[in-house]
Amino acid sequence: MSRIRMLGPREQLQAVLERVQDLGLVQLVEPTETESLTPLGLTPEQERHVRGVRKIVKDVDAALELLGETPRPTRVAGELELPQAALIAGRCRRELEALAEQRQQLEEERALILKFRPFFAAFTKIGESGLDLDGIRVFYLILKEDGEEELRRMRAAFRQALGDGFELLSQPSESGESAMLLAVPSADGAKAEQLLSEAGVQALSLPDQFEEESVGGTIHRMQARLEKLPAELATIERERKRIAGERGRDLARIQATVRDLLATIEAMEKAVVTPRAFVLEGWIPSAVRPDLDRQLGKSFGNQIEIEAVSSEEWSGDTVPVVLKNPRLFRPFEAITGMMPLPKYGTVDPTPFVAIFFPMFFGIVLGDMGYGTMLGILSLILRIRSKPDTKLRSVSEIGIACSLFAIIFGFLYGELFGDLGHRIGLHPIIFNREEAFFPFLGLAIALGIVHIVLGLLVGAVKMFRGDKRRALGKGMAALMVVLIALALMAAFDMLPERFFTPLVITALAALPILIIGEGVLAPIELVSTLGNVLSYARIMAVGTASVMMAVVANRMVGAFGPVWVGILFGLLFHLINFVLGVFSPTIHMLRLHYVEFFGKFYSPGGSQYQPFRHWSARESASAERSE
Amino acid sequence: MELEAVFLYLSAALAVGIPALATGWAQSRIGPAAAAALAEKPELTVTVVLLIAIPETLAILGFVVAVLMLMQGGG
Numbered sequence: 001m002s003r004i005r006m007l008g009p010r011e012q013l014q015a016v017l018e019r020v021q022d023l024g025l026v027q028l029v030e031p032t033e034t035e036s037l038t039p040l041g042l043t044p045e046q047e048r049h050v051r052g053v054r055k056i057v058k059d060v061d062a063a064l065e066l067l068g069e070t071p072r073p074t075r076v077a078g079e080l081e082l083p084q085a086a087l088i089a090g091r092c093r094r095e096l097e098a099l100a101e102q103r104q105q106l107e108e109e110r111a112l113i114l115k116f117r118p119f120f121a122a123f124t125k126i127g128e129s130g131l132d133l134d135g136i137r138v139f140y141l142i143l144k145e146d147g148e149e150e151l152r153r154m155r156a157a158f159r160q161a162l163g164d165g166f167e168l169l170s171q172p173s174e175s176g177e178s179a180m181l182l183a184v185p186s187a188d189g190a191k192a193e194q195l196l197s198e199a200g201v202q203a204l205s206l207p208d209q210f211e212e213e214s215v216g217g218t219i220h221r222m223q224a225r226l227e228k229l230p231a232e233l234a235t236i237e238r239e240r241k242r243i244a245g246e247r248g249r250d251l252a253r254i255q256a257t258v259r260d261l262l263a264t265i266e267a268m269e270k271a272v273v274t275p276r277a278f279v280l281e282g283w284i285p286s287a288v289r290p291d292l293d294r295q296l297g298k299s300f301g302n303q304i305e306i307e308a309v310s311s312e313e314w315s316g317d318t319v320p321v322v323l324k325n326p327r328l329f330r331p332f333e334a335i336t337g338m339m340p341l342p343k344y345g346t347v348d349p350t351p352f353v354a355i356f357f358p359m360f361f362g363i364v365l366g367d368m369g370y371g372t373m374l375g376i377l378s379l380i381l382r383i384r385s386k387p388d389t390k391l392r393s394v395s396e397i398g399i400a401c402s403l404f405a406i407i408f409g410f411l412y413g414e415l416f417g418d419l420g421h422r423i424g425l426h427p428i429i430f431n432r433e434e435a436f437f438p439f440l441g442l443a444i445a446l447g448i449v450h451i452v453l454g455l456l457v458g459a460v461k462m463f464r465g466d467k468r469r470a471l472g473k474g475m476a477a478l479m480v481v482l483i484a485l486a487l488m489a490a491f492d493m494l495p496e497r498f499f500t501p502l503v504i505t506a507l508a509a510l511p512i513l514i515i516g517e518g519v520l521a522p523i524e525l526v527s528t529l530g531n532v533l534s535y536a537r538i539m540a541v542g543t544a545s546v547m548m549a550v551v552a553n554r555m556v557g558a559f560g561p562v563w564v565g566i567l568f569g570l571l572f573h574l575i576n577f578v579l580g581v582f583s584p585t586i587h588m589l590r591l592h593y594v595e596f597f598g599k600f601y602s603p604g605g606s607q608y609q610p611f612r613h614w615s616a617r618e619s620a621s622a623e624r625s626e
Numbered sequence: 627m628e629l630e631a632v633f634l635y636l637s638a639a640l641a642v643g644i645p646a647l648a649t650g651w652a653q654s655r656i657g658p659a660a661a662a663a664l665a666e667k668p669e670l671t672v673t674v675v676l677l678i679a680i681p682e683t684l685a686i687l688g689f690v691v692a693v694l695m696l697m698q699g700g701g
Binding site for chain 1: 672
């Protein structure tokens with residue numbers, strides 16, 4: 001990444017910014033050196049213009065959001081009349097907001113009616129009972145599900161208080177609760193109200209907006225309204241679609257144009273000027289710097305001067321970061337990209353991830369059958385995905401993982417578990433069903449290699465800055481190796497005579513480690529050894545996977561008819577395949593992010609965001625997220 | 627079955643069972659907090675997955691110890 005300074009005649013500032021935006025190579029920043037330079041202020045007229053542009057942006061964003069189905073942003077051909085754009089954006093926003101409000105009201109109305117619908121049938125049925133309601137007061141009530149007992153109690157209480165002068169009808173409703181109608185002479189209304197309140201029975205209060213003289217009338221009105229609502233909602237949807245059809249493209253075009261305009265205005269605020277000249281500063285990837293020189297030279301001749309800003313004028317923390325890897329490793333940037341970006345000038349771990357992630361995955365899954373299934377799925381995904389998208393990266397990572405799974409499946413002699421052994425495949429390195437110790441040894445050995453590599457990368461990275469800490473990191477790597485070798489000598493995997501010299505060397509290295517990394521270094525070393533042990537998960541998850549596959553194969557013949565066993569076996573294999581892909585992915589990500597990255601990774605870099613056309617940026621980000 | 631074998635299998639079961647319970651307990655505490663964090667900041671997905679995967683080390687090491695016990699004991 002290079003920091004550049006662009007100088008030119010003040011009257012060319014607008015044109016230069018537009019050209020820089022076309023090229024989309026420079027991330028503009030505030031200039032470092034502003035002595036004798038002043039920020040570019042805006043005249044009152046320009047400020048009015050900016051306010052107008054911001055208003056259009058607000059209107060068009062809101063309108064497109066309400067529209068839902070946003071057409072792809074398009075670059076503008078020809079000039080766009082701002083007043084006309086403001087008119088279209090404002091009118092569309094108002095129309096769409098009115099439609100959204102209407103829709104919301106109708107949906108609320110529908111939700112309200114639906115809340116009462118379970119009781120409609122019950123109350124209508126009670127209403128049809130032929131009860132003469134003249135001169136009496138009626139209560140419409142709702143009883144909870146276990147209302148049988150409650151109903152008996154209420155009937156008894158009313159009989160005691162009112163004698164036989166009341167009518168109590170009940171009907172179960174769709175919701176499981178009971179709808180209840182209580183009719184008492186008007187003179188006894190207050191007494192009945194009190195009894196109901198004491199019993200804690202809920203009275204049905206129907207919404208005011210549908211109120212008629214009788215509950216039956218209200219219910220009828222609500223039912224009629226419920227029938228009409230879908231048609232009204234459909235009308236609103238038709239209207240929205242009409243606006244989308246007529247104005248959708250216009251709005252997308254206006255959005256792209258005014259967003260670009262706004263970006264140019266904001267970029268102008270980063271310029272500093274003298275009465276005659278302007279100065280712009282920004283970051284550009286070093287590799288494309290000659291392109292910028294050539295293109296600006298072609299457009300403006302020698303009017304524009306571009307110079308590199310000396311590294312003494314800026315600090316590494318401010319430099320934006322862009323990951324750049326060879327084609328083979330590039331899909332794995334998706335894995336690195338899930339972490340915060342590395343700081344500028346530190347190590348991009350993508351190449352290491354590209355080597356170790358699929359390898360570890362293959363060691364864990366290690367089955368030619370499952371590997372082939374994963375490969376086929378990944379290939380289909382690759383064919384169906386677009387270039388430079390996340391899906392494409394995932395599919396390519398899947399292909400790499402499947403290749404390693406097939407290779408290790410061949411080395412273990414596994415094809416859908418022990419089916420491979422039954423058709424004559426033989427393990428070349430070891431049989432995972434039995435060889436727990438060799439598998440555990442392989443997992444721990446891989447852990448040592450991975451962790452030591454991480455420590456060495458950290459040491460090399462630090463060597464330019466803090467040499468003492470670099471020495472400490474290197475010494476920690478050496479200590480891990482020495483301890484591992486000493487343990488091997490102790491368990492007769494190496495000649496026993498190596499044990500004492502290895503332990504003495506490790507003890508001698510300890511003070512250097514403390515000098516390099518501080519007094520907490522021994523604790524850190526124990527934690528590092530714990531990190532190594534964490535790689536035992538490669539063996540544990542791998543063994544679980546192969547055992548599940550073996551169980552799936554043994555189901556044939558274990559459930560009576562063979563076809564039932566085959567069906568169960570296939571189902572179990574399918575489940576094991578899903579688990580066998582998901583589980584190693586999570587665990588290998590963890591091994592990378594926690595154990596490996598923890599040794600050298602310095603997060604905190606900011607993403608390189610060049611000043612370019614808004615439509616180009618949106619298209620790129622939309623494609624990346626697909 | 628000899629008493630020694632009974633103890634061996636029981637110990638192996640405890641070696642994997644207790645850490646698995648501990649893992650479950652730890653994940654039960656992490657899960658709700660993680661879900662709440664994700665509701666506010668979906669970009670924390672990776673961190674959350676890692677946080678949930680971290681206690682699994684206990685169960686995995688328990689499994690390894692159980693296997694070692696069974697292998698050493700000839701089970």
